[in-house]
Amino acid sequence: MHSHDHETFVNAWLATAAAKDSSTEQLLQLFEEAFAAMWTRAHIILGDVTLAAILDRVVYSAAAQHTPLSALRVGSSGLQFGPFRDQARALPPAQIEAALRTTLVEFLSVLGNLTAEILAPALYDALSRVKPAPGSRAQNAEGEDET
Amino acid sequence: MNRKPGISRLETGARNFDALCQGGPPKGSVTVIAGPPGAGKTIFTQEICFHHGSAENRVLYFSTLSEPTAKTLRYLSQFTFFDSQKLDGAIQFVDLGMILRTKGLEEASTMVMEHVRNVKPAVVVIDSFRVFDDLATSKEDLRKFGYELTVNLMAWEATTFLLGEFGPRDIETNPLFSIVDGLIMMGQREQSGEQQRFLQIIKMRGTEHSRDEHTFRITDGGIEVYAPRVTIRRDDVPADQPRCKTGISRLDDLLGEGIPRGSTLLVAGVAGTGKTLLSMEFVYRGARRGEKGIIFSFEETAAKLRSTARSLGWELDAEIDRGTIELVFIPQPEIMVEKHLLMMRERVEATGARRVAVDSVSVFLHKVQDPQLAREKTFQLASIVQNNQAVGFLATDIPYGSRRISRFGVEETVVDGVILLTSTEEGLERQRYLEIYKLRNTAHSKGRHSMMIGSDGVSVFPRYDVEASLAQPSPSIRIGSRISSGVPGLDPLLGGGLLERSVTLVSGSAGIGKSTLAFQFLAAGSALKEPGLYVALEEGPEQIVETADALGLRAKPARKDLIDVIFVSGDRTRPNQLLSLLTEKIRAQKARRVVLDGVGHMASEGMRTKDLRHLVYALTTRFKSLGVTTMLTFESGELHATSRITDRQFSPLADNLIALRYHPSSKGLQPVLTVVKTRGSAHDFRTHTIALGAGGMRVGAAMSGAPVKPPRRRLARR
Numbered sequence: 001m002h003s004h005d006h007e008t009f010v011n012a013w014l015a016t017a018a019a020k021d022s023s024t025e026q027l028l029q030l031f032e033e034a035f036a037a038m039w040t041r042a043h044i045i046l047g048d049v050t051l052a053a054i055l056d057r058v059v060y061s062a063a064a065q066h067t068p069l070s071a072l073r074v075g076s077s078g079l080q081f082g083p084f085r086d087q088a089r090a091l092p093p094a095q096i097e098a099a100l101r102t103t104l105v106e107f108l109s110v111l112g113n114l115t116a117e118i119l120a121p122a123l124y125d126a127l128s129r130v131k132p133a134p135g136s137r138a139q140n141a142e143g144e145d146e147t
Numbered sequence: 148m149n150r151k152p153g154i155s156r157l158e159t160g161a162r163n164f165d166a167l168c169q170g171g172p173p174k175g176s177v178t179v180i181a182g183p184p185g186a187g188k189t190i191f192t193q194e195i196c197f198h199h200g201s202a203e204n205r206v207l208y209f210s211t212l213s214e215p216t217a218k219t220l221r222y223l224s225q226f227t228f229f230d231s232q233k234l235d236g237a238i239q240f241v242d243l244g245m246i247l248r249t250k251g252l253e254e255a256s257t258m259v260m261e262h263v264r265n266v267k268p269a270v271v272v273i274d275s276f277r278v279f280d281d282l283a284t285s286k287e288d289l290r291k292f293g294y295e296l297t298v299n300l301m302a303w304e305a306t307t308f309l310l311g312e313f314g315p316r317d318i319e320t321n322p323l324f325s326i327v328d329g330l331i332m333m334g335q336r337e338q339s340g341e342q343q344r345f346l347q348i349i350k351m352r353g354t355e356h357s358r359d360e361h362t363f364r365i366t367d368g369g370i371e372v373y374a375p376r377v378t379i380r381r382d383d384v385p386a387d388q389p390r391c392k393t394g395i396s397r398l399d400d401l402l403g404e405g406i407p408r409g410s411t412l413l414v415a416g417v418a419g420t421g422k423t424l425l426s427m428e429f430v431y432r433g434a435r436r437g438e439k440g441i442i443f444s445f446e447e448t449a450a451k452l453r454s455t456a457r458s459l460g461w462e463l464d465a466e467i468d469r470g471t472i473e474l475v476f477i478p479q480p481e482i483m484v485e486k487h488l489l490m491m492r493e494r495v496e497a498t499g500a501r502r503v504a505v506d507s508v509s510v511f512l513h514k515v516q517d518p519q520l521a522r523e524k525t526f527q528l529a530s531i532v533q534n535n536q537a538v539g540f541l542a543t544d545i546p547y548g549s550r551r552i553s554r555f556g557v558e559e560t561v562v563d564g565v566i567l568l569t570s571t572e573e574g575l576e577r578q579r580y581l582e583i584y585k586l587r588n589t590a591h592s593k594g595r596h597s598m599m600i601g602s603d604g605v606s607v608f609p610r611y612d613v614e615a616s617l618a619q620p621s622p623s624i625r626i627g628s629r630i631s632s633g634v635p636g637l638d639p640l641l642g643g644g645l646l647e648r649s650v651t652l653v654s655g656s657a658g659i660g661k662s663t664l665a666f667q668f669l670a671a672g673s674a675l676k677e678p679g680l681y682v683a684l685e686e687g688p689e690q691i692v693e694t695a696d697a698l699g700l701r702a703k704p705a706r707k708d709l710i711d712v713i714f715v716s717g718d719r720t721r722p723n724q725l726l727s728l729l730t731e732k733i734r735a736q737k738a739r740r741v742v743l744d745g746v747g748h749m750a751s752e753g754m755r756t757k758d759l760r761h762l763v764y765a766l767t768t769r770f771k772s773l774g775v776t777t778m779l780t781f782e783s784g785e786l787h788a789t790s791r792i793t794d795r796q797f798s799p800l801a802d803n804l805i806a807l808r809y810h811p812s813s814k815g816l817q818p819v820l821t822v823v824k825t826r827g828s829a830h831d832f833r834t835h836t837i838a839l840g841a842g843g844m845r846v847g848a849a850m851s852g853a854p855v856k857p858p859r860r861r862l863a864r865r
Contacts, residue, residue: 050301054302057302114301114304
């Protein structure tokens, strides 16, 4: 697997999990749940110190491309969106989506490199179960109410 | 079965090290390089850094309190791997000393990670990590610090090397060693009388690594590891390779179909038995046939070997100039077994040598005291030979008075063959012998064979029983073709002459005329322009010739005389040499008639009757196969009777038997001749008088009754 594969998966997931006109808050919530789900899944095997170190690197690298991400914090239980959320509300959703997508792909790539992609299937499974909460999804293009 | 993902590895660039660990430490791993000061840790690591450092693969080298960065750089510059252009770009040196002295572990760790984040290095070195050990307040503190640092470095996929003056005891007590992925110990100690540097891979996760200690040295190129146990592995030799023929005189006759390719033979013997010469000639003869060879000498210099070769008339110098032979001399004090094993492998591969001589293995391994180690090194030498599908001759000294065939008595178990060279005192002289003691997968000759070192090298004289087995079956005597005996009156008694290729035994007491009869036999051939060979085993050639001249037997002028008279001394010539010598002589001269005069004399010189009988059989069989008609003379102790032709039952070996005796008469003793036997023809059984005078021997009237005419047969006569 390569970064390209992770990127493809993340894009596919995002296409189903996020509506085209999702708000910044909706995106923040979605990605926060995504990171939490993958942390929970990987934590069992790798432990919090290792995962924290990896996330620290991921955030650092991603922030080099998307400056607002430098507000993300890595804690003992995973990625903390608190300070970042405050800053992100002022940013357009597209920018938030791009930044967080980059972070997610980078996380999967680094983790894959360090573990020879052994965890990739489990992480994909965890990520694919992350869907927007009922009522928070916008109506689709056909106007159907799916809540 | 699922394919397991391979582990990406970091080549160290240190010569032969990566072979110990499947190509290098795993990328992203954390390895401790431990050892006392001066062990070589820093040089090893810096070699890795400069091997990898580039714009894409950056290196961070953190120096703690052990050696300030300025000095480090100064010492580095003497190595060939040092590239100043890589400094501050590809390789960044960071001094941690100040922050460690003033702020402590936590801050130092933070500084390390800041640099790591900024540089994103492929390789990180912390030299020395022992400092953190000393600064930690407790083992737990150290464990936590070490763990977090290594985890963070791991997250950045940096292959990390932590250097430290740790010893074997630290491995058991220091928590660092349970955290890290790899551990390499370096050190030095005395071994076999000299200071040796060692390294050992104690641990390397995810790697099937060598667990042995390996010697290494520090050169201006960096670390050079000697690991022949790992790097010299045996390959298989294709089975269809043609066997090797040495080209050394008659040695190949003892080696069956030849030496299998890939074989190594010990050439064993005490000092002075000819090991060096045999080994050198093996390579030389190969070069003359277009096979490249290499001689590794640890005893004699290249100049001395060349001089020896010139004295033997060899064109060794020309072969060296042509590139077919390489001479490598390593003085004994400079021998380093591991290093020179690898050198030998490289030279053999580089030259494409098909013949390899090592003179001698005993000197090469003279510092090795452990028999098992000697065995291992000999095996590695043999592996080098096998892997190049060459044939190797390894000279080895046998201790005087020892019954072994090698120094330790184990080396012969790992080679494919052994040639044993011996010498024994025989009379006032020392005789050399060669024995094919062992040669795998080859029907070789057994037992000792005479060997000489002559003016052009080694000559081997197979025993005559071996000669007989090597010879083509001798053709039968030609019934239809007779030659003259050269003695007037004798041919009619023989049914018209001697059959070609027959063997005639002439028996008689001393002075009765055997030699004269024999010379006349050759003179008859010479008159027909047939070369003849007179081999005197008792009298000197001058006496023979003088007698022949006195009787007017030799052709005039001398140049028309085609008889070659030679004297073979039993003191100087072993029986098994005789066959080879005479065969060469007959072929060279194209002799058609041969006389062996005084065969019985060899028995009086101490040869056993049984051995003499074997020799005579071998000689006569060989002469027949060469198309030669032979006459042998034996002295008999019987003056009168013909009841016993020879004293030692040699009669069955001959086709024709002629007895010369004295017949007592009223006028005294009358010399007489009786043809006792002729194989393949009728003959006159009666005893006839003989007379010796000018012109040689003449056969007279029969002793009793009228002469009996031989039966009429039209036989071709020459």
